[in-house]
Each structure stands twice: as C-alpha cells, then as structure tokens.
Amino acid sequence: MLRAAEDVNMQQEDLASPNGDMISWDINDIKLPKDVKQIDSFQEWPDCYVKCIYSSDDKNAQRHLSSWAMRNTNNHNSRILKKSCLGVVVCSNNCSTPDGRKMYLRPAICDKARQKQQRKSCPNCNGSLKLIPCRGHGGYPVTNFWRHEEPFIFFQSKGAHDHPRPETKLEAEARRSIQKAHTAVPPTSPRFKRSRDIESLTGEMQSQDTLPLIISEQEELLSQDNFRGSFRDKTSEEHVLDNCLSLTEGYGFGKASYLIQHAQVMGYDKHMNKCKQVGMRDYDSRDPTEPVASAYSECREQQSWAKNMELGKNPLADKHHNGATTFLAGLHCETLGSLNAVDFGISNAPEIPPIVKVGYHPLRSNATMFEEMCEGKPHLNYNNCNIPASFCQLSPEDPYLIADAAHHYYQNALPMKGNEWHIEDERKCVNLDHCNNETFFNLFPLR
DNA sequence: TAGTGCGGGGAAC
DNA sequence: GTTCCCCGCACTA
Numbered sequence: 001m002l003r004a005a006e007d008v009n010m011q012q013e014d015l016a017s018p019n020g021d022m023i024s025w026d027i028n029d030i031k032l033p034k035d036v037k038q039i040d041s042f043q044e045w046p047d048c049y050v051k052c053i054y055s056s057d058d059k060n061a062q063r064h065l066s067s068w069a070m071r072n073t074n075n076h077n078s079r080i081l082k083k084s085c086l087g088v089v090v091c092s093n094n095c096s097t098p099d100g101r102k103m104y105l106r107p108a109i110c111d112k113a114r115q116k117q118q119r120k121s122c123p124n125c126n127g128s129l130k131l132i133p134c135r136g137h138g139g140y141p142v143t144n145f146w147r148h149e150e151p152f153i154f155f156q157s158k159g160a161h162d163h164p165r166p167e168t169k170l171e172a173e174a175r176r177s178i179q180k181a182h183t184a185v186p187p188t189s190p191r192f193k194r195s196r197d198i199e200s201l202t203g204e205m206q207s208q209d210t211l212p213l214i215i216s217e218q219e220e221l222l223s224q225d226n227f228r229g230s231f232r233d234k235t236s237e238e239h240v241l242d243n244c245l246s247l248t249e250g251y252g253f254g255k256a257s258y259l260i261q262h263a264q265v266m267g268y269d270k271h272m273n274k275c276k277q278v279g280m281r282d283y284d285s286r287d288p289t290e291p292v293a294s295a296y297s298e299c300r301e302q303q304s305w306a307k308n309m310e311l312g313k314n315p316l317a318d319k320h321h322n323g324a325t326t327f328l329a330g331l332h333c334e335t336l337g338s339l340n341a342v343d344f345g346i347s348n349a350p351e352i353p354p355i356v357k358v359g360y361h362p363l364r365s366n367a368t369m370f371e372e373m374c375e376g377k378p379h380l381n382y383n384n385c386n387i388p389a390s391f392c393q394l395s396p397e398d399p400y401l402i403a404d405a406a407h408h409y410y411q412n413a414l415p416m417k418g419n420e421w422h423i424e425d426e427r428k429c430v431n432l433d434h435c436n437n438e439t440f441f442n443l444f445p446l447r
Numbered sequence: 448t449a450g451t452g453c454g455g456g457g458a459a460c
Numbered sequence: 461g462t463t464c465c466c467c468g469c470a471c472t473a
Binding site: 063064071072074076078081108109110112113169173176 | 448449450451452453454455456
C-alpha cells in the first residue's frame with residue numbers, strides 16, 4: 001500500500017514540470033539532469049510543488065528571486081540554497097480601506113526589521129500588525145530550493161502557500177519610500193495628499209514615483225533576455241502577443257518583456273494542469289513530513305476555477321482581441337509619456353482631473369478595473385480601444401498597473417473573520433489569484 | 448537600513 | 461542523519 005502510494009508519487013513527480021516535459025529529479029539528487037530540453041521561464045510566484053530549470057543566464061534565477069517573502073534558511077548544504085516563506089503581514093483589526101481593500105503587507109526579510117515591522121501600526125487604521133506565518137508545507141513554511149549546476153539553475157518548491165500573497169518587494173519598497181516622503185513633505189502639499197491616498201491603499205498601489213525605476217527594470221529585463229519560453233503552442237492569444245511585440249517595438253520598447261512574461265505564465269498554466277492531472281505533489285523520499293494533501297486540493301480548486309476562466313470559455317475574451325494591439329501601443333506610449341504626471345496620477349478621488357490621456361485611467365482604481373475585467377467587461381481607454389478581458393493577465397509581481405490592480409483585488413477578496421481564514425472565501429480568493437496568473441495578460445507597464 | 452547568503456548551533460524526529 | 465529554527469556575521473545596495 002505504502003509502496004503503491006510512493007509509486008504514484010513518483011509518477012507525479014515525473015509529471016510535475018511547468019513546461020510539461022518529463023522530469024524526474026529532486027533538488028537533493030547527487031546528479032541532476034544535464035539533457036534539459038526545455039528551459040523554464042522564470043516564475044515569480046511559484047506555488048505548490050513546482051520544479052523549474054532555469055538558464056544560468058536568467059538574472060532572476062541568479063538572484064533567487066521570489067515575490068513571496070522568502071528568507072534564507074540554513075540547510076547546512078552550501079550547494080543548495082534553501083529559503084522558507086515568511087507568510088504575510090495583516091492588520092489585526094482586519095481593517096479595510098475605504099474602498100474595501102485588505103492589508104496584506106510584505107514581511108520584512110531581515111529578522112530585526114520584521115520585529116520592528118510588527119511593532120509598527122497598520123497604515124490604514126493604526127491597529128497592530130500581525131504576521132500570518134506560512135504553514136503550507138506540512139505545517140512548516142513553504143520552502144524553495146535553488147541549486148546552480150551549470151548551465152542551469154534548478155529550482156524546487158515544496159508546499160502550497162496557505163496565505164494571501166503579500167506585496168511584492170517592489171511594492172513594499174515603493175510603499176516605504178512613499179511613507180518616508182509622507183513624513184518628509186509638509187501635509188499641505190499635493191504630494192502629501194497623494195501619499196495619503198496611496199497609503200490608504202495599504203501601500204499596494206505602485207507609486208508613480210517609482211515609474212522611472214520601473215521602466216528601468218523593464219529595460220533591464222529586456223536586455224537580459226530573461227524570458228526564453230518559446231511560443232510552442234500558438235494560440236490566438238499568442239498571435240496577438242506577436243502582433244503586440246511588433247507594435248511595441250515600433251514605440252521604442254524593443255522587445256516587450258511583459259508580453260513575453262505572459263507567455264511564461266501560459267507555461268505555468270500548463271504546469272498547473274499537470275498538477276491537476278497527476279494528483280499534485282512531487283515526491284521527496286527524504287522528507288517524511290510531506291505529503292500535503294491539501295496542497296493538491298487547493299491547486300485543484302484553483303485550477304477548476306482557472307478552467308472556467310480560460311480564454312476559450314470566456315466569450316468576451318476573443319471578442320476583444322482586435323482592439324488589443326492598438327490599446328497596447330497607445331498604452332505603452334502613454335506610460336512613458338505620463339512619467340511627468342506622476343504627482344497626479346494615482347488617486348481615486350474623482351475630483352482630480354485626468355492627466356493621462358490614453359492608457360492608464362487615473363481616476364479609476366485598479367481594483368475596480370480588475371473587477372470589471374474579471375466580469376468580462378471591456379474597458380475603454382481614452383483611445384476608445386477596448387481592453388479585452390483576456391488581456392488582464394494580472395500578475396501581482398509584475399510591474400504593471402493592472403497587474404498591481406489584480407493584486408489589490410486579491411487582497412480585497414480574501415476575507416478574514418477573526419483570525420481565521422475561511423476556506424470557502426479563501427478559495428474564491430485563490431481563484432481570483434489564479435485569474436491573475438492564468439487567464440489574463442500582463443499589460444500595463446508601470447516601471 | 449534592509450536584503451541576502453553563509454554558517455554555527457540546538458531541538459525534534 | 462535529516463530537517464527545522466534561531467542567531468550572528470559579512471557583504472551589498
């Protein structure tokens with residue numbers, strides 16, 4: 001019986017590959033595969049039991065990046081870097097901003113900084129902050145492993161995060177810088193008002209102050225040729241992507257990394273499908289604390305929802321493809337052009353006139369946009385280009401306005417009653433999160 | 448100041 | 461022996 005279960009698990013492991021390739025390795029293996037056919041595109045939000053093989057040239061992989069708050073954990077093995085998830089910081093009052101957002105802050109990685117962080121008060125209600133630890137790996141934090149074996153970087157994740165996504169590192173940094181500005185700038189200045197507005201959004205909203213930085217990072221991504229995921233199975237989405245790439249090149253963006261990132265997200269979707277097919281987790285014979293059955297059920301929940309949101313099943317998705325490339329071009333052009341309008345852009349206050357003429361809508365909260373997009377409502381930018389529902393790949397880690405919006409929506413959507421996460425609600429949120437990852441496109445570059 | 452990586456050490460299994 | 465965590469240190473941005 002046990003043996004049979006192990007066999008199943010081994011089969012699962014064999015199938016658990018984001019790119020769909022058959023892989024059978026464990027990060028602890030003495031020898032890792034050298035005949036890697038397909039290099040994975042970088043995943044900033046790896047969840048569940050994921051194995052990835054990145055190129056050694058992948059800068060993100062080199063830096064062992066993750067948008068989860070991961071801290072280094074000593075495994076007494078210098079060849080394998082192990083990181084464990086810190087969870088997420090929430091307001092103990094379970095407060096919401098006036099527009100309904102929840103506070104999901106990024107735990108500081110440094111122990112001292114984290115302790116200091118928990119002594120601080122909620123930026124929204126001044127209540128105390130509470131760290132929700134990650135217990136997604138048999139009661140222990142989800143762990144990520146990194147191992148450099150030229151010419152690849154092997155990544156393995158164990159466990160499924162049982163908490164909301166925190167702010168990304170960039171979001172947290174932006175929030176801190178805004179808070180600093182908040183304390184440094186007289187309260188009567190427009191800047192102060194904006195800071196307060198942003199703070200009211202729990203800091204999740206990207207500071208437009210960070211726009212130059214963001215653009216810079218985009219350019220870095222472009223130069224790094226990070227995303228090598230090939231468009232293996234071309235869909236209409238991907239054709240649109242190609243078109244967008246051409247268009248955005250025409251706007252001086254060179255390659256559009258955010259679109260390429262969407263391609264990698266689609267690769268991730270394949271992985272999730274694999275998770276579902278095989279019954280989830282990979283198998284580590286060395287780790288008796290494993291099998292996290294709930295991980296699979298969670299993934300399955302996510303996946304079933306994601307299925308419903310798949311392009312082919314969203315009648316509005318294809319419908320809006322046509323305006324997409326036009327929208328993209330205008331959007332990105334505007335994004336650069338609006339950099340000087342940063343002091344006015346982020347506000348939900350309707351009395352503030354729009355500065356941006358196309359693309360990003362300065363008056364509408366990102367969360368609202370995301371909600372509407374999830375409902376399949378087309379969005380009009382100022383060029384009257386429909387933003388297709390299928391173009392809302394909202395990846396919180398991604399430096400894009402809508403991506404950020406999705407993140408906030410996720411944060412809105414996860415209700416917490418008392419100190420407990422309610423499973424049903426959480427599933428909905430996870431699903432929304434998956435909407436984030438699997439269904440929509442990354443579009444709006446913010447940085 | 449915070450993020451990151453490394454390593455010592457102890458506890459639990 | 462393995463895995464977990466805490467802690468401190470050094471380096472970096």
